[in-house]
Amino acid sequence: MEERNRVFMVEDDRNFGTVMKAYLEINQFDVTWVKDGMLAVKRFQESQFDICILDVMLPNVDGFTIAREIKEINADIPIIFLTAKVMKEDVLEGFSAGADDYITKPFDSEILICKIKAILNRNKRHQDDVQTEYKIGGAIFNSEFRIIHFNGEEHKLSPKEADLLMLLCQNENKVLPRDKALKQVWGETGYFTTRSMDVYITKLRKYLRDVEGVEIVNIHGSGYQLRID
Incomplete structure (x- = not known):
């Protein structure tokens, strides 16, 4: 049906x-x-x-x-x-x-x-x-299936983790404004959603910590930046 x-x-x-x-x-x-x-x-x-x-x-x-x-x-x-x-x-x-x-x-x-x-x-x-596959240094992120492939291993992401990482990838080496990410992923910009996004950023950093030349940087007062050498 x-x-x-x-x-x-x-x-x-x-x-x-x-x-x-x-x-x-x-x-x-x-x-x-x-x-x-x-x-x-x-x-x-x-x-x-x-x-x-x-x-x-x-x-x-x-x-x-x-x-x-x-x-x-x-x-x-x-x-x-x-x-x-x-x-x-x-x-x-x-x-x-x-x-x-x-x-x-x-x-x-x-x-x-x-x-x-x-x-x-x-x-x-x-x-x-729309692009569904992103190269993050030596890792490959598939936003459709919410999977990061790296070094023969796979990490399955939650929907919000995948949405947030896709926004970071779309703004590679640029600043992703905090409010933009909150509105697009959580639908609001309140205190608790802001704290929730910080937790998700920490999780994404954990997934990518072994990928050489890749880091997610906190830009004070602005947002986040996915830096890829």
């Missing part, structure tokens, strides 16, 4: 949201519907999603602000705005906030489904092209 794509929907209109959720589910999507924009980012952090559908005009916090915060957590998540705001300035702000599409109400539901599928297919092709 094919896995259903997971949709994160923020919509305060209960009638419209009920119809929209039912229509998406009929078309084989799993939908998490949030009615209060103030709760949106917290709910987004609690699960994994394939695409976001956001209303713009929400009480307390607008959809553009939610989109920007979501993009800080997951820069690759596609976002569609569904809104009655049709002014050129609103459309431009939507795309500036990270929108993949901006659809004005009323709209044809079949066209929406086609747009969602097209964005997801494009995103999947992009993910298929």
Whole structure:
């Protein structure tokens, strides 16, 4: 059975949201519907999603602000705005906030489904092209299988260890800002997650301690750097 794509929907209109959720589910999507924009980012952090559908005009916090915060957590998540705001300035702000599409109400539901599928297919092709193997001195790190190969041995990493090491590899010999790593791996930048990341950095150093010419350096006040000679 094919896995259903997971949709994160923020919509305060209960009638419209009920119809929209039912229509998406009929078309084989799993939908998490949030009615209060103030709760949106917290709910987004609690699960994994394939695409976001956001209303713009929400009480307390607008959809553009939610989109920007979501993009800080997951820069690759596609976002569609569904809104009655049709002014050129609103459309431009939507795309500036990270929108993949901006659809004005009323709209044809079949066209929406086609747009969602097209964005997801494009995103999947992009993910298929993403690098999954990194050379770390004499070690090889496979981010897909979360394994470090070195000197005939393998170390299996936890999901967070692998995500953190992949970020370090992507920023090889550059400073990885602490806040960026926290938001992308943990989804927040609080005290306890900061302490947790320090523990994970210690574990990664242990995995790489025998790899010549490789070290993870603490850049005081900034973040970490994977240095490879």
